[in-house]
Amino acid sequence: MYLKKVEIYGFKSFGQKVEIIFDNKVTGIVGPNGSGKSNIVDAIRWVLGEQRVKTLRGGKMEDVIFSGTEEKRALGYAFVSITIDNTTGILPSEYSEVNVSRRLYRSGESEYYINKNAVRLKDVHELFMDTGLSREGYSIISQGKIESIVNNSAVDRKLMIEEAVGIVKYKTRKNEALRKLDKTQSNLYRILDIISELE
Numbered sequence: 001m002y003l004k005k006v007e008i009y010g011f012k013s014f015g016q017k018v019e020i021i022f023d024n025k026v027t028g029i030v031g032p033n034g035s036g037k038s039n040i041v042d043a044i045r046w047v048l049g050e051q052r053v054k055t056l057r058g059g060k061m062e063d064v065i066f067s068g069t070e071e072k073r074a075l076g077y078a079f080v081s082i083t084i085d086n087t088t089g090i091l092p093s094e095y096s097e098v099n100v101s102r103r104l105y106r107s108g109e110s111e112y113y114i115n116k117n118a119v120r121l122k123d124v125h126e127l128f129m130d131t132g133l134s135r136e137g138y139s140i141i142s143q144g145k146i147e148s149i150v151n152n153s154a155v156d157r158k159l160m161i162e163e164a165v166g167i168v169k170y171k172t173r174k175n176e177a178l179r180k181l182d183k184t185q186s187n188l189y190r191i192l193d194i195i196s197e198l199e
């Protein structure tokens with residue numbers, strides 16, 4: 001599994017449509033300070049479903065939308081799309097190439113797509129769970145990340161190891177099932193209350 005392509009339009013400094021093609025070797029991105037290198041990484045995090053604005057180096061989510069320059073006016077939405085080679089089948093998808101995209105409008109309306117089908121954020125999270133590319137994943141190592149891993153609490157480190165060994169999706173499903181059980185139990189108590197009132 002490797003990242004084949006990133007398309008960006010209207011995200012942070014990218015007021016023009018940009019397409020970056022990667023191969024399965026090493027790619028370096030160079031450029032002057034402030035030219036947008038880190039914005040590419042932010043775009044990848046964002047399309048993977050990042051919701052924490054701080055991680056994206058912003059104050060509010062709208063800050064990711066291109067705010068204009070002297071030459072080009074601001075845009076109304078941000079769009080990022082990534083294409084992943086899945087010939088090894090690591091992603092739980094029948095396709096050998098998986099495309100994930102996200103669009104955010106200034107109104108706050110947000111859209112996610114997997115291979116052009118509209119999906120929920122939850123579906124994007126589930127697609128990448130246990131692959132190393134999810135929220136707690138280790139595929140994106142930013143400045144200071146190694147230091148933070150070393151200094152992390154044992155609980156945070158455990159989270160990362162769980163992602164690596166591939167048990168996060170089972171833990172998530174277990175928690176969902178427990179939540180449903182809890183809700184069903186409360187409904188049962190309510191029904192029993194009503195029955196006893198009627199008797």
Ligand code: ATP
Pocket residue numbers: 011012013014031032033034035036037038039040063064065066067068
């Ligand atoms: P460095 O080498 O200093 O780390 P960099 O190449 O990684 O720099 P980035 O941090 O990716 O640069 O880009 C910063 C630039 O992105 C700034 O010029 C900033 O004004 C611009 N930028 C960030 N958000 C937006 C936005 N919403 N609209 C327009 N430009 C933006």
